[in-house]
Amino acid sequence: MTPSAGEAAPDAWDITVAPLDLAARVDEALAVQAQAFGLSDEEVAVRRHIVQRHLASPGARALGATTPDGRLVGFVYGMPNDRAQWWSTVVEPYLRRAGNDAWLTDSFTITELHVLPAYQRHGIGRRLITTLTDAAAEPRSILSAVDTESPARALYRRLGYQDLARRVLFPSAPCPYAVMGAHLPLRRW
Template sequence: MTASAAGDPAAGPVAIAPLDLAARVDDALAVQARAFGLGAEEIGVRRHIVLRHIASPGARALGATDAQGRLVGFVYGMPSDRAQWWSGVVEPYLRRAGNDAWLDESFTITELHVLPAYQQRGIGRALITSLTDTAAEPRSILSAIDTESPARALYRKLGYTDLARRVMFPSASSPYAVMGAPLPLRR
């Protein structure tokens, strides 16, 4: 599958394909660092988290690469598991909102990032829809910074709705929203 990078001839089209995230973890974290503004210390912590996640049963990743094979975006996720750290943090918020059942039979989008020069070109949409299209679960769940952002607007267009807001993760300075959508995602 390809996604267009219209409007910037230097960007060119990208290919969306399965990603060996364990082998390209440093490339993926470089994308995440640029897209999300992470420092070296945070990247080091996240490296261990990504490698642990990708070894989980059912975990899958897709990457967006340019013509030179450079990773310009990625997504990964896995079937939801209440024993996972993320689920443990969001569960009380979801329960208060009457939505904790979303932690069962859901495919969790763990990370989705696209380099700034490649954003607003359909790459994020292609990554998340391609990944969730192969999920066996009937729905998807994710968390995003609880602010009106292009990412949240994309998720809403795909059918995600807020399940819980003002969710605080232990090391985060900003609150998050947990969002869920039935699968397949809207086109």
């Protein structure tokens, strides 16, 4: 059951962070992303195919945050970065201009990280991303986030991520993004 407006989310320690069979639970994960990121039904349909393609990448891993009754309230997934993948080809010119294109090599990419709004600000996103990156063989991590001062960007900075390129434009994205990078393991505070 989802907490309604004004209702407190369960204690973050009641949430289990564990490996997620994202292929089997892709629709649940995309429902979380749609609520957290404000996606339309059309955007969700496009992202479903993208997630399935990403899961075929070598080293792709996903974690889910679930309530005691097994309800998915957050998820993260990522993979070792591949310079030939679409995301890398889009961000590479921006990183090169900033002198940071070396970050595309030997990095673990956080592809998506989303937590339902009612469960945000309880440490769940931090637990998801740190648990995922703790298992990475790569010495650093990269990600992209909407280029605004948001709670997500503040979290990434606390974990050690720094801006590598700003005002990155993805085709069909309505706003610019920032590419951020951090050395692993991520900072704990």
